[in-house]
Amino acid sequence: MKLLTLIFLFLTICLSNCFSQSVKEKIQSVYSFKITDLPAKELEVKYKELDKFWQELNADTATNLPIIRKELQRNGHSSYFYFDMSSYVEMQSYKSSDKRIIEGALKKIEWTEIGTWELVEKSRDFSLNGIDVTGLAFQLLKQEKVRLVNPETQEVFNQGKILAYLLLPLKKEAYLETISNLFDNSSAESQRSIITLLWMSNTVFGDEKLQRIAGNKTVNPEVRSYASRLMQRFPPNETEVGKYASLNPDEKKQVLASLYSKTILEWNGETWNQLIELSKLMHYFQIRRD
Numbered sequence: 001m002k003l004l005t006l007i008f009l010f011l012t013i014c015l016s017n018c019f020s021q022s023v024k025e026k027i028q029s030v031y032s033f034k035i036t037d038l039p040a041k042e043l044e045v046k047y048k049e050l051d052k053f054w055q056e057l058n059a060d061t062a063t064n065l066p067i068i069r070k071e072l073q074r075n076g077h078s079s080y081f082y083f084d085m086s087s088y089v090e091m092q093s094y095k096s097s098d099k100r101i102i103e104g105a106l107k108k109i110e111w112t113e114i115g116t117w118e119l120v121e122k123s124r125d126f127s128l129n130g131i132d133v134t135g136l137a138f139q140l141l142k143q144e145k146v147r148l149v150n151p152e153t154q155e156v157f158n159q160g161k162i163l164a165y166l167l168l169p170l171k172k173e174a175y176l177e178t179i180s181n182l183f184d185n186s187s188a189e190s191q192r193s194i195i196t197l198l199w200m201s202n203t204v205f206g207d208e209k210l211q212r213i214a215g216n217k218t219v220n221p222e223v224r225s226y227a228s229r230l231m232q233r234f235p236p237n238e239t240e241v242g243k244y245a246s247l248n249p250d251e252k253k254q255v256l257a258s259l260y261s262k263t264i265l266e267w268n269g270e271t272w273n274q275l276i277e278l279s280k281l282m283h284y285f286q287i288r289r290d
Contacts, residue, residue, distance in 0.1 A: 023067050026053065031081035034113045050084065057088060065092050072105040079113035082106065087122055090129070099131050107135035117148050120162055127169045128265065134175050137166045141182055141190040153269050160193035161272060164200055168264045168275075172201055172289065180209045191223045199230045200275055202260065202282045204290045207231065236280040244281070253287045260289075 030053050038046060057064045068085050071077065082105040089098050106126070111119075123133045140146060146159040157165065167175045176198070183194050195213065198206035213219055214228035244252050260278045263271055282288070 023064065024071065026056075027071060027077065027081060031078045031084070033078065033080065035080055036113060036115060054088065061092055065089070069098070069101055072101050075108065077108070079109040082108045083114060083119060083122065086126070090126065090131070099129075102126065103132045103135070106131075106133055109136055111136065111139040111143060115143075115148075117150060120148060120157070120165065121150075123166050124169070124267075127166050130170075132170065132174050133166055134170070134178065137163060137175075138179065138182065141179075141186050141193070144187070144189065155269055155272075158193075159189065160196040163193055163197050164272075164275070165267065167197060168200065172203055172205075176201055176203065176205055180205075183209075183213070188220045188223050191220065192226055195223070195227050195230065199283075200279050202279055202287070202289050204288050207283075207288075231283075234280060236277065236284050240277055240281060241284065244285075249285075252285050256282055256285065256287055257289070 030049055033046060035043065035046075057068070068088060072082060072085055072089065086102040086105045089102055106123070109119075119136075123136055127133050140159050140163060143159065146157075146162065148157045148162065149155070150157065163179075167179075179194055179197060183191055186194065195210060198209050210227045210231050214224055214231060216224065219227075244255065247255060256278060260275075260282065263274050263278060
């Protein structure tokens, strides 16, 4: 009986290792591509192949999920594997430890290997679910002339708008200090994007950083002028202020802070302009998130 038990255990381990190896080989086969290299027809075929792979994974989640977790923690896979399988893990698990695995996997993605609205939209979903996407989002600062269009709403997103879209839902501690530290070594375009984000964060930290930028003569004059304009010459108009004229200071703070948080979470075609208006008002009434 003892011998039979040992034999059964040995066979189980062998079968498990073989199955794990077959999944790894499948990963290499399915994900050995860069989405930016595929023309439309080949991309359509690839998506069908990916759908089939997901079906295979879903057929035995108990076995496959641990394998995918391990592979997400390994280096050497394609960017699309880390992106796609992070989505798989998020959908299949609610463990906080899996969020950390996803965050690590997102850092392995090269923006230039995907750089599509699909990546932005899913990263936004991660952000809304408390997953730190800064490792991926900060790569935007190295890209030039970013322009992506939401295919459903046709809303156009540039570099600064994407950063706000991805980072504002996160806790400010996750991104503010780090992105401000990236300012000096960024291009003028990226510096303007950082300034926009710092201003829209509506924090004491962001405002103090902008004041230093506005007064730093070593900064590009146009960039310095942009920071100065946001802080000193961009007040709300009478109509915008008038909406809240009847409220006392505590009521203004409560209402504007609530609207700001809600607007960040419920993005639509008007959100960008609403965030600008709310940020102007919060600065005007000296309401901060800190």
